[in-house]
Amino acid sequence: MTQYPRLLPRTAAPDLRVPTVGGGVWDLSQRQAERFIMVNVYRGLHCPICSKYLAELNRLADDFQSKGVDTLVVSNDPQDRAERAKQEWGLDKLTVGYDLSLEEARRWNLYISSSNGVTSMGVEEPREFAEPGLFLMKPDRTLYFISIQNMPFARPSWRQVLGAVDFVVEKDYPARGEVPLSAAA
Numbered sequence: 565m566t567q568y569p570r571l572l573p574r575t576a577a578p579d580l581r582v583p584t585v586g587g588g589v590w591d592l593s594q595r596q597a598e599r600f601i602m603v604n605v606y607r608g609l610h611c612p613i614c615s616k617y618l619a620e621l622n623r624l625a626d627d628f629q630s631k632g633v634d635t636l637v638v639s640n641d642p643q644d645r646a647e648r649a650k651q652e653w654g655l656d657k658l659t660v661g662y663d664l665s666l667e668e669a670r671r672w673n674l675y676i677s678s679s680n681g682v683t684s685m686g687v688e689e690p691r692e693f694a695e696p697g698l699f700l701m702k703p704d705r706t707l708y709f710i711s712i713q714n715m716p717f718a719r720p721s722w723r724q725v726l727g728a729v730d731f732v733v734e735k736d737y738p739a740r741g742e743v744p745l746s747a748a749a
Contacts, residue, residue, distance in 0.1 A: 566670070568673065570673060570744070570745065571673045571707055571710055572707065572741065572742055573739035573740060574706055574708075574739050575706060575707055575742075576705060577699065577701050577705050577707050578668075578672055579593065580603065580638075580668065581593075582661035582664055583662060583663055584659055584660060584661050585643070585647050585661075590636050590638075590659060590661050592705060593705070595634050595705070597632060597634035597701075598632030598633075598634075599631060599632030599633060599702075599703065599729065600632065600634070600700050600703070601634045601636075601700070601701040601703070602628065602635045602636070602700050602701075603636050603637075603697075603698075603699045604635070604636070604637045604698050604699075605638055605639065605664065605674060605694055605697040605699075606637055607639065607696060607716055608640060608645060608690060608693050609639075609641055609645040609652075609687050610683045610685060610688065611685070612684050612685045613717055613719075614716065615649070615653045615685070617722075618649075618658065619653055619654060620722050621637070621658065622653075622656065622657050622658050624722050625657035625658055626657065628729075631726065631729045631733075633700075633729060637659070637660055637661065638661030638662065639662060639664060639693070640662075640693045641662050641663075642663060646662035664694065666693075669694035672697060673697075674695060674696075674712060675694070675695040675712065675713070676692055676693070677689075677693060678691065679692070695713055696711075696716060697711065698711040698725075700725070706739075708732075708739045709725075710741075
C-alpha cells in the first residue's frame with residue numbers, strides 16, 4: 565500500500581475530481597471560491613449519523629454560500645447510493661459527489677473501515693469505506709482547516725464552522741498546525 569504524506573495546513577490540498585449527483589464533475593482545481601472551499605467526506609448511505617449531519621449542513625447551505633464558501637459532500641458510494649442519500653436525506657442545496665476511491669481517501673489521510681454488515685438504517689455497509697473528514701481550503705486550494713475522524717460521531721458543529729469563517733476573515737487569522745511532526749521540538 566502506498567504511503568501518503570501527512571496533510572498540513574498552508575500546503576496544497578491533494579487533487580480531487582469526482583462525479584456529482586445530477587451530472588457533471590466537481591474538480592478542485594477548477595473551483596473559484598470567494599473565501600473558502602469546503603469538502604466534507606461522509607461515510608455513505610449506510611450511516612444514520614451522516615444523514616442528520618448533512619441535513620444540518622443542507623439547512624445552513626445558503627449561509628455558507630453567502631459567506632463565500634463553495635461546498636462539496638462526497639463519499640465512496642457509487643452513483644445509485646449517492647442519489648438515494650441526496651433524495652432520502654433531503655440534500656437539495658448541496659453538491660453531492662460520489663465514487664471517491666479508497667486511494668483518493670488515503671491521499672486525503674482519511675481512515676478506512678471495513679463493513680460491519682447492515683446498519684440501523686437497514687443499509688449494508690460497503691466492504692471498505694472512508695471515515696469522515698472535513699477540509700476547509702483557501703481559494704488557492706491551500707489547506708486551512710483539517711478534521712479527520714476514525715468514528716462517525718462527535719463531528720465539528722456546522723454552526724461553529726460558520727462562525728469560524730467570520731472570525732477568520734475579520735481577523736485574517738492564519739491556519740494553524742503547519743509545523744511538520746519531524747520539525748516539532
